[in-house]
Amino acid sequence: MAAALGAAGAHVEVGGRFTKRRWGGPVGPSDVRISTAKLNRVLEYVPRDLTISVEAGMPYAELTALLASNNQMIPLDPPYAAMATVGGVLAANQSGPRRRLF
Numbered sequence: 001m002a003a004a005l006g007a008a009g010a011h012v013e014v015g016g017r018f019t020k021r022r023w024g025g026p027v028g029p030s031d032v033r034i035s036t037a038k039l040n041r042v043l044e045y046v047p048r049d050l051t052i053s054v055e056a057g058m059p060y061a062e063l064t065a066l067l068a069s070n071n072q073m074i075p076l077d078p079p080y081a082a083m084a085t086v087g088g089v090l091a092a093n094q095s096g097p098r099r100r101l102f
Contacts, residue, residue, distance in 0.1 A: 016057050016085035020092050036087055047072065056087025075102035 013021075013030035016037050021027055039055035040062075046052075047070040054063060060081050067073050078084055078094035088094075 016088050017083060019080060019083045020088055023092060037085070039087075040085075042066065054086055056085060056090075058086045060084040060086055060089050075099055 010031040011028065012032045012034065013027070014034045014036075015021065016035060018035070036055070036057040039057035040059065041055050042058070043053040043055065044051070045066070050072065052063075052067070060078065061084075063086055064074065064081070075098055076089065076094070077096035077098040078089045078092075079096070081089075084094070
């Protein structure tokens with residue numbers, strides 16, 4: 001959908017909670033805003049296998065709390081983790097310094 005709108009000349013903005021909206025510099029006005037914020041479910045979680053699949057809009061804090069309840073974690077410490085979504089952490093490559101330990 002975003003590609004079709006863009007091809008039609010519309011300015012499309014895609015994001016989750018848009019907390020990192022200005023990290024790449026000034027952003028002009030958009031005609032359409034597409035949000036992944038409501039894509040916030042756990043699709044599959046098998047703690048014994050250390051595997052989890054989540055949607056991009058899942059709050060990062062919720063993901064870390066879920067994993068902690070099974071004595072698991074993701075070796076990332078992104079800034080503004082309380083407001084971030086999983087998709088935003090990945091899109092902005094916010095790994096943080098802890099990543100180097102693992």
